[in-house]
Amino acid sequence: MHSGRSWSDVWRQVTALVPEAALPDGTLRSVWGESWQGKGTPRQTFSPNDGAALTRPLELGRAEVGTVLEACTRTHETWSATDLDERRRRVSAALDAIAAQRELFAALLAWEIGKPLRQALAEVDRTVDGVRWYIDEIEGMLAGRRPLGVVSNIASWNYPLSVLVHAMLVQALSGNAVLAKSPSAGGQASVTLAVALARRAGVPLSLVHGSGGTVGEALATAPEVAAVAFVGGRATGQVLGERLRGQPQRVMLEMEGVNPYGLWNFSDWERFEQHVRSGHDYAKQRCTVYPRFVVQRELFPQFLEHYLRAVSQVRVGHPLLDTDEAPLSSGPLIHERKVRDLRLRMQEATGLGAVPLHAGTLENARLEPEQPQEAYLAPQLLLHPPSRSRLYREEPFGPVDTVVIVDRPEDLVREMNVSRGSLVATLATDDHTFAQELTPQIQAFKVGVNALRSRGDRDEPFGGAGASWWGPYLGGEHLVRAVTAGPAGETLHGNFGPVWRST
Numbered sequence: 001m002h003s004g005r006s007w008s009d010v011w012r013q014v015t016a017l018v019p020e021a022a023l024p025d026g027t028l029r030s031v032w033g034e035s036w037q038g039k040g041t042p043r044q045t046f047s048p049n050d051g052a053a054l055t056r057p058l059e060l061g062r063a064e065v066g067t068v069l070e071a072c073t074r075t076h077e078t079w080s081a082t083d084l085d086e087r088r089r090r091v092s093a094a095l096d097a098i099a100a101q102r103e104l105f106a107a108l109l110a111w112e113i114g115k116p117l118r119q120a121l122a123e124v125d126r127t128v129d130g131v132r133w134y135i136d137e138i139e140g141m142l143a144g145r146r147p148l149g150v151v152s153n154i155a156s157w158n159y160p161l162s163v164l165v166h167a168m169l170v171q172a173l174s175g176n177a178v179l180a181k182s183p184s185a186g187g188q189a190s191v192t193l194a195v196a197l198a199r200r201a202g203v204p205l206s207l208v209h210g211s212g213g214t215v216g217e218a219l220a221t222a223p224e225v226a227a228v229a230f231v232g233g234r235a236t237g238q239v240l241g242e243r244l245r246g247q248p249q250r251v252m253l254e255m256e257g258v259n260p261y262g263l264w265n266f267s268d269w270e271r272f273e274q275h276v277r278s279g280h281d282y283a284k285q286r287c288t289v290y291p292r293f294v295v296q297r298e299l300f301p302q303f304l305e306h307y308l309r310a311v312s313q314v315r316v317g318h319p320l321l322d323t324d325e326a327p328l329s330s331g332p333l334i335h336e337r338k339v340r341d342l343r344l345r346m347q348e349a350t351g352l353g354a355v356p357l358h359a360g361t362l363e364n365a366r367l368e369p370e371q372p373q374e375a376y377l378a379p380q381l382l383l384h385p386p387s388r389s390r391l392y393r394e395e396p397f398g399p400v401d402t403v404v405i406v407d408r409p410e411d412l413v414r415e416m417n418v419s420r421g422s423l424v425a426t427l428a429t430d431d432h433t434f435a436q437e438l439t440p441q442i443q444a445f446k447v448g449v450n451a452l453r454s455r456g457d458r459d460e461p462f463g464g465a466g467a468s469w470w471g472p473y474l475g476g477e478h479l480v481r482a483v484t485a486g487p488a489g490e491t492l493h494g495n496f497g498p499v500w501r502s503t
Helices: 008-015 062-079 084-100 102-113 117-141 160-173 188-200 212-221 234-245 269-279 298-309 338-352 409-416 430-442 477-482
Strands: 028-033 036-037 054-057 150-154 177-181 207-208 225-232 250-255 260-263 290-297 354-358 380-383 402-405 423-426 446-448 469-472
Touching: 008 102, 008 338, 028 062, 028 260, 036 188, 062 150, 062 177, 062 207, 062 212, 084 102, 084 117, 084 160, 084 188, 102 117, 102 160, 102 188, 117 160, 117 477, 150 160, 150 212, 160 177, 160 188, 160 225, 160 477, 177 212, 188 207, 212 225, 225 234, 234 250, 250 402, 260 409, 269 298, 269 423, 290 298, 290 380, 290 409, 298 354, 298 402, 338 354, 338 402, 402 409, 409 430, 423 430, 469 477
Parallel strands: 150 177, 150 225, 177 207, 225 250, 260 290, 260 423, 290 402, 380 402, 423 446
Antiparallel strands: 028 036, 028 207, 250 469, 354 380
16 A cells, blocks of 8 residues: 555544544534534444445434524525625635645545545546636626525535535535535545535535435425435435425436447447446446447447457556556445445346356456455446346446347337436447437437547536436536526526436
8 A cells, every 4th residue: 555545644634634524533523504513423434445444424313404404594694695706715715725635635535435546636636627617707607696595415425526525616606505415325534624625715615424314305305405406326316306396496416327328330449449448437436437338230249349358458456556557447336235236136137138248357456465355346248138127227336237239220229218318328330420310319418429428527518318317407507507596587408307207
């Protein structure tokens, strides 16, 4: 392990930097109003890397939510009246403080959520650079608009900085009182450190720890909340959406979908291999990853040859062993339970008739001597998961890919749309006329032709089609519009149709 990156060294740096928020025994406090709070029940967290004990966030119960929201309402009264130039100055100072701790944040991400160091550094940079863009552009975006009030954030664990903290700082820059529940599965210390640095810079962010089913739901559905931003699984998102349907809160629900990659009359196999390799970064634990390949029958032999060549170059290992000289593609999954769940899904699919085409092993994984390996999984590929199997319709959120062979363009479209909507999709083809005809039929917010799509940065919008999204779209001016009010009768750009609901 690199010097200064052991967990004890990393935690010592955190507690020395923000003793008001993080204690030497691993305790993480919540914060609202004017001060950090010592309330809550400690819950031990563990690293997915090797099972090492990490932090002990003080988790609140439903009874404390009212106090939190009262304080956030008072915060909004003061913060919304703060001059925009002053808000910009303070948010900029918060970014300076975060950037100054770039290496520390990367080490935290590596330990808490198993993100390889180079990818963790990129997440810190993306957070800082992304919010700086808003600081430069915010004045025009806010023209004729006013903040909504208390904005509540419930986000997943995989991007605690570049999704959650990024959104919180832009929401605050827009004049809102911002509240977040830390992700339950990981990233609590990373978010706590970022919030502590922001508050020292004068940005009054609020943060609580607790379970999604109690604290998270209460923070989303309370009448004091003006807007709710959720990033997570479809099942949880749909339950939350049903609770909020017809309520006054503005709602932004980002939910999973099986992002498809279709191939038809295609020959650029070198580019395809690049797409497969990069797709396995961070063990495919990303909302814009492509787990489902839909392939024209004539192309299947070439698909399999090049897919297998690409995944043979995927390197798995302990995130703290990632270096420029010996780069890793991915570390562990977020928990060993996730590995067990994916193995059960594969067993279910093969039991119903799917054919295993590739079963990667950890034989060449770069791990510490005798460290636990239960949370690690090498790339897997299954052919034709039956429609009754979970792998057919649900996002695996891990390094398990499926492939379906089709004979007609209409079959290609149908199999690319099995999850009733996705965030991104790619159509790989040499026939540009075919691409122009087919892409409007693919139910994804972003469709790339011979190119991967992602959330994007700065002024690029982001959303989902069908069941993968509910509410205003985000990204660029859409993110600011989503948390501010404009002219009477304004219609926001988004996905507000009924198709997101369960069927």
